[in-house]
Amino acid sequence: MTIDSTPDVRAGEVAAKLALLRETLAQSGAGAIRLRGLDWVSWVTAGGDASVQLALDSGAAEVLVTRDDAVILTDEIEGERLRQEQVPPGFTYHIAPWAEVELRETYVLGAAAGGAVLTDRPNHVDQPLPASLRLRRMVLGDAEQARYRALGRDAAAAVGEVLRAARPEWTEFQLAGAAAQxxxxxxxxxxxxxxxxxxxxxxxxxxxxTHERLGGRASLQVCARRHGLYANLTRSLSFGPAPAGQTELLQVEATGLDAVRPGNSLAAVYHALDAAYRHANRPEAMRLHHQGGITGYAAREIVATPSTATGLETGMALAFNPGFAGIKIEDTFLLGAGGLENLTLDPHWPSATVQGRVRPLWLENP
Known part of the structure; x- marks a missing residue:
């Protein structure tokens, strides 16, 4: 996946993020910041993708930032591909033979010059990144928001396309496979x-x-990743009339979304949803599944709980997934100055307007 943004736009984004990391170095007195996870590597490279195996948390490269340099740490297998297709200007490279992993560790120690190494994936030697930096990552800039909008549109179109084509005799594996394709x-x-x-x-x-056939109803839930960002959405299909309860669920969701405002905490959203479930006589729903929270460079950056004090800010992305009795709803929203923007809105999907928001209904396909 190459990135459509112009090199100048990405280079500017990278420069701002490196400045933030160096500010963290200055405040902490550490010698280097080592970003290991796919999420942080995508963030600092303005959407670069170091993944090879999707099931792994780390990829083909790490990023080492010091006061004077920003280095892609990789091997001879991946270096040139990353340079040509994924990483924008603003970085140098330390490319080691794949069989000599100790050379990378020696390089990191030398670059830190005796100072501590801060990292997103700490071990018994390195120190964790400050929590304040993780919070800064969740506030998305203009270029990140533009990438997110494009991702959301494409992900919603993919899911809608597949569910319109689905048939009762399909298995769940066939439905999931078609969605992946x-x-x-x-x-x-x-x-x-x-x-x-x-x-x-x-x-x-x-x-x-599973291999079980769909039968009369089906639902797809996806976490769709591109350029490091996640679009999370759920859509449902009925071969006949939709189940009772979706109107009730839409009201529960609307109460929660109304609480998503700058300055409110994630806990406030949790408590709003909890109250809405109780009002709908569904108090058990809150216990049976988490309700979502902040998203971005992880499918769930932070999940809302009764005590999550994290404050919501303009520029954050959020995905909540309320549900009960096999009925579920989920979209990915961007919190903007004018409220919530639905990034995964599908204009061709059946919908209803609930408290001023266009929300997806079940697709009824006889």
Missing amino acids: ALWARGIQPAAVLAAGERRLPLFCHAAP
Whole structure:
């Protein structure tokens, strides 16, 4: 996946992020910052992708930042591909033979010049990044928001395309496979694809697909990743009338979304949803599944709990997934100055307007 943004735009984004990291170095007195995870590498490279195996938390490169340099740490297998296709200007490279991993560690120690190494994936030697830096990562800049909008549109189109084509005789594996294919065709990594048919929908919140046939109903939940960002959405299909309860759920969700305002905490959203479930006589729903939270460079950066004091800020992305009795709803929103912008809105999907927001209904396909 190459990035459509011009090199100048990405280089400017990288420069601002490196300045933030060097500010952290100055405040902490550390010698270097070592970013290991795919999430942080994508963030600092303005959407570069170091992944090879989707199931791994780390990829083909790390990034080492000192007061004077920003270095891509990789090997001879990956170096040139990353340079040509993923990493924008602003970085130098330390490329070591793949079989001599100790050379990377020696290089990091030398670059830190005796100072501490801060990292997103600390071990018994390195120190963790400050929490303030992680919070700064969650406030997305203009270029990140533009990438997110494009991702959201494409992910929603992929899911809608697949559910319109689905048939009762399909298995859950076929539905999930078709969704993965539609995402890949748009340059999107299917980081998670959950699919459930009529029988399993009300039984499991995270219904990993099986060979069971869909039957009368089906639901797709996806975490779709491109340029390091995650678009999370859920859509449902009924071969006949939609189940009762979706109007009730939309009101629960609307109460939660109304609480998503700059200055409010994630805990405030949790408590709003909890109260809405109780009002709908569904108090058990809050216990049976988490409700989502802040998203961005992780499918869930922070999950909302009764005590999550993290404050919401303009520029954050959020995905909440309320549900009960096999009925679920989820989209990815950007919190802007004018309120919530639905990044995964599909204008071709059946919808209803609830408290001023266009929300997806079940697709009824007879």
